[in-house]
Structure formats: structure tokens, C-alpha cells
Amino acid sequence: MNPVSLLIRKRDGECLAASEITDLVTAYTRGAVPDYQMAAFLMAAFIQGLNDTEAAALTRAMLHSGEVLDLSDLPGLKVDKHSTGGVGDKISLLLAPLVAACGVPVPMISGRGLGHSGGTLDKLEAIPGFNVNLSIPEYRAQLERIGVVMIGQTAEIAPADKKLYALRDVTGTVESIPLIAASIMSKKLAEGIDALVLDVKSGRGAFMKEEADARKLAETLVGIGREFDKPTVALLTDMNNPLGRSIGNWPETAEAICVLRGETPAGGPVDDVIDVTLALAAEMLHLGGVADSPDGGYVQARHALDSGHAFEKLIELVEAQGGDLAVLDAPSTRKGAQPVAEIRAPENAAGYVTAIDALALGWAAVHLGAGRAKKEDPVDPSAGFVLTTLVGDPVEPGDVLATVYAADPSRLDAEAVQAAFTYDSAPPAATSRLLDRYDGAQWTGF
Numbered sequence: 001m002n003p004v005s006l007l008i009r010k011r012d013g014e015c016l017a018a019s020e021i022t023d024l025v026t027a028y029t030r031g032a033v034p035d036y037q038m039a040a041f042l043m044a045a046f047i048q049g050l051n052d053t054e055a056a057a058l059t060r061a062m063l064h065s066g067e068v069l070d071l072s073d074l075p076g077l078k079v080d081k082h083s084t085g086g087v088g089d090k091i092s093l094l095l096a097p098l099v100a101a102c103g104v105p106v107p108m109i110s111g112r113g114l115g116h117s118g119g120t121l122d123k124l125e126a127i128p129g130f131n132v133n134l135s136i137p138e139y140r141a142q143l144e145r146i147g148v149v150m151i152g153q154t155a156e157i158a159p160a161d162k163k164l165y166a167l168r169d170v171t172g173t174v175e176s177i178p179l180i181a182a183s184i185m186s187k188k189l190a191e192g193i194d195a196l197v198l199d200v201k202s203g204r205g206a207f208m209k210e211e212a213d214a215r216k217l218a219e220t221l222v223g224i225g226r227e228f229d230k231p232t233v234a235l236l237t238d239m240n241n242p243l244g245r246s247i248g249n250w251p252e253t254a255e256a257i258c259v260l261r262g263e264t265p266a267g268g269p270v271d272d273v274i275d276v277t278l279a280l281a282a283e284m285l286h287l288g289g290v291a292d293s294p295d296g297g298y299v300q301a302r303h304a305l306d307s308g309h310a311f312e313k314l315i316e317l318v319e320a321q322g323g324d325l326a327v328l329d330a331p332s333t334r335k336g337a338q339p340v341a342e343i344r345a346p347e348n349a350a351g352y353v354t355a356i357d358a359l360a361l362g363w364a365a366v367h368l369g370a371g372r373a374k375k376e377d378p379v380d381p382s383a384g385f386v387l388t389t390l391v392g393d394p395v396e397p398g399d400v401l402a403t404v405y406a407a408d409p410s411r412l413d414a415e416a417v418q419a420a421f422t423y424d425s426a427p428p429a430a431t432s433r434l435l436d437r438y439d440g441a442q443w444t445g446f
């Protein structure tokens with residue numbers, strides 16, 4: 001294999017054979033191809049695109065760069081969910097225990113915050129003591145024992161993705177549909193799942209700002225899942241405004257805990273969080289074989305939430321992974337859980353809130369300490385915002401728009417938070433987070 005000739009052919013728009021992509025990725029993973037050649041290949045792939053066969057070959061090569069877990073000896077169809085990333089997206093924290101409470105095992109390997117978007121691992125670690133670094137034998141044993149486990153990517157899982165992602169991050173090659181799809185699917189397929197549900201986000205706070213791109217990403221992800229014989233369904237969800245009310249690690253974890261406890265979280269109700277959680281759970285329960293249809297899955301999921309069974313499963317999960325159970329009982333008692341400032345509506349604010357810029361608030365939360373400027377930076381688990389005013393709410397100058405949480409309030413950019421809100425004299429049209437559903441054959445709607 002001559003990497004130069006491969007990248008020249010890709011640069012010139014040729015399609016590569018699956019075996020060529022495999023050889024390139026294998027050589028890169030073991031250090032035989034240097035970063036500069038791989039970076040050139042990634043840029044060629046970014047500009048010329050990869051067809052479905054090439055994207056599947058890339059996924060396969062990345063998947064087999066490490067260990068592919070086999071959980072087939074454990075009972076039940078194992079189903080996971082993956083979100084393409086957004087602002088205020090704490091859904092995994094509710095969904096994993098909820099689906100497990102309904103009898104479908106959930107082996108979940110998650111990531112940390114990336115750019116302006118948060119990560120499930122950072123949110124789990126906001127629970128004092130919660131250990132996301134289980135070994136693979138521990139991961140298997142916990143899944144078998146309680147039906148749910150949530151950990152971070154280990155060195156054994158898709159090491160090619162780890163290297164390639166870091167390279168893409170610094171070479172302007174992140175926002176490519178086939179590269180994102182191969183990155184996500186290689187990790188998910190390595191987990192030992194039988195089926196997958198994808199939450200593909202579209203809008204200001206998502207990686208895919210345009211709905212057409214998000215649809216294409218959903219189709220590519222589902223196509224790869226099917227190519228690997230893993231039933232895969234994608235929901236297209238709106239990510240223009242932050243999801244729910246909280247942004248930041250502990251604020252989001254506290255919101256998830258409150259919903260599972262059946263209580264109203266800080267700031268007020270979060271109907272959109274519940275809608276997205278139940279819609280994803282409905283699909284997972286269907287693919288997991290405990291419901292005949294997504295509609296049947298929805299009924300089971302609703303019952304698990306309302307009965308408190310999902311919350312009981314969260315307690316089991318947190319206990320199993322060493323987390324402090326006291327904060328599940330009383331989320332507001334955690335260190336840093338009290339607001340340190342308020343953001344108020346400016347003088348020109350009147351009428352209704354018509355938009356809240358998720359991207360701007362995502363970055364404001366990062367600056368406050370909820371995310372990282374560099375990979376090795378620590379995060380402030382308490383840092384973030386809770387929206388007291390949502391899109392569609394009436395507003396007057398001086399009203400509190402959001403409360404602020406932070407160990408170091410001097411990092412707050414209050415103007416950026418204030419500027420994220422848009423107003424109009426007329427209320428905006430009501431919209432749903434749930435935009436569409438793709439089952440591999442067609443977009444079906446809800």
C-alpha cells in the first residue's frame with residue numbers, strides 16, 4: 001500500500017476500494033503512516049466525499065482497529081442510543097436507566113464535552129464519586145447484574161477513532177458527514193450492541209446547522225448500522241434552542257435527577273426533555289424486543305418514568321459505579337448547586353422570547369468552566385445556567401432570564417448570555433423538538 005497514491009486518487013475524486021481504506025487505517029493506527037499523510041487523506045475525503053461503500057469500509061477498519069466486544073452470552077438484546085451532540089442534552093442520564101428499568105440492557109460508552117457541546121461523561125462525573133473508568137470485565141459484569149452501565153471510551157475500543165478524531169480536530173476536517181458517521185458508528189458497533197437508536201440533532205447548537213445535512217447524516221448513520229446487521233433508527237431533533245432548562249454538568253445532571261424523581265427541576269417544567277426521552281426510549285424498547293411497536297414502547301417508557309422505576313434504576317446505577325447517593329435524594333444540596341448570579345432581560349426586551357441561541361449559551365457555559373479550552377483542562381462541575389424563561393414565554397425588562405452557577409463567577413460573560421435571547425411582540429409559533437424519524441427505508445414522521 002502506497003499512501004501517497006491513495007491520497008492522490010482520493011484528491012482527484014476517485015473511489016477507493018474497501019481493502020485500500022482498510023490498509024490505510026490499519027497502517028495509520030500502528031504508526032506506519034504519519035499524521036501528515038493521514039491529514040491529507042482526511043482533507044481529500046472531506047472535500048471529495050466518501051460514497052456509502054467507502055464510508056462503510058472506513059467504519060469497519062476503525063471498528064476493527066481495537067477490541068469488538070461480544071456480549072452475546074448475556075441475556076436480552078442490548079440497545080444503546082447515541083446523540084450527535086447538542087447544548088443541554090442530558091437525555092442519556094434519563095434514558096439509560098429508564099430503558100434498563102423496562103428490561104432492555106443498555107451498555108453505554110459515552111464521550112466528554114466537545115467544543116460548545118456537553119458530554120455525558122462529564123455530567124456523570126458531576127455526581128461525586130461516580131466512576132466512568134470501568135474495565136471491560138467490570139463493564140460486562142455490571143451490565144449482567146443490573147442491566148445498565150455507563151462508561152468512557154477505553155484504550156481498547158476503536159483506537160483508530162481516537163487518533164483520527166484528534167487529527168480531524170486540528171485539521172479542519174470535523175464537519176464531514178461520512179467522517180462523523182464512521183467515527184460514531186465505529187465506537188458504537190464496538191460496544192457489543194444488538195441495535196442502536198440515534199438522536200441526530202439539527203440547528204444552531206448542533207454540528208449540523210442545516211436540516212438537509214442532518215437528514216443526510218441520519219441516513220448515512222442508519223445505512224452503516226444496517227450494513228453491519230444492527231437494526232438502527234434515527235430521530236431528527238431540533239437543537240436551535242438549548243434542550244430543557246439547564247446547561248452545564250451538574251445543572252444538567254440535577255435536571256435529569258429531578259425529572260426521574262417526578263419533580264419539577266430548577267427553573268420550571270422541561271416538557272421537551274421528557275418528550276425526547278420517551279420518543280427515544282420507545283424506539284429502544286421496540287428494537288430491544290420488549291415492545292411490539294414504538295407506540296407500545298412509549299406506553300412502557302411512560303409507566304417506568306411515572307412509577308419511579310426509572311429513578312430506582314438510576315439509584316442502582318449510581319451505587320454500582322461508586323456515586324454519592326445523597327445527591328440523588330436532594331440534588332440542591334450538592335456543593336455549587338446554589339446560584340451565584342442572575343441574568344435579567346434588558347430594557348429593550350418586551351413581548352415574548354422567540355429564540356435562545358443554543359450555540360452562544362453552549363460557548364458561554366464553556367467559558368464559565370463547564371467545558372474545556374484544551375483537552376486536558378479540568379471542568380467545573382457546578383458551572384452552568386438554568387433558564388427561567390423559555391422560548392414562547394412572555395417577558396418584560398428586568399425579568400430573570402437565567403440563573404448562573406459557578407465556582408468562579410468572574411468567568412461569567414453576562415452580556416453573551418443576555419444577547420442569546422431574541423424577543424418579539426408576537427409569540428412564536430409552537431414547535432416540537434421531534435422533527436422526523438428515519439427507519440432505514442423512509443422518513444416516517446411521528
Ligand code: URA
Nearest residue numbers: 084085179180183184
Ligand atoms: N461525535 C463523534 O463521536 N465523532 C464525530 O466525528 C463527531 C461527533
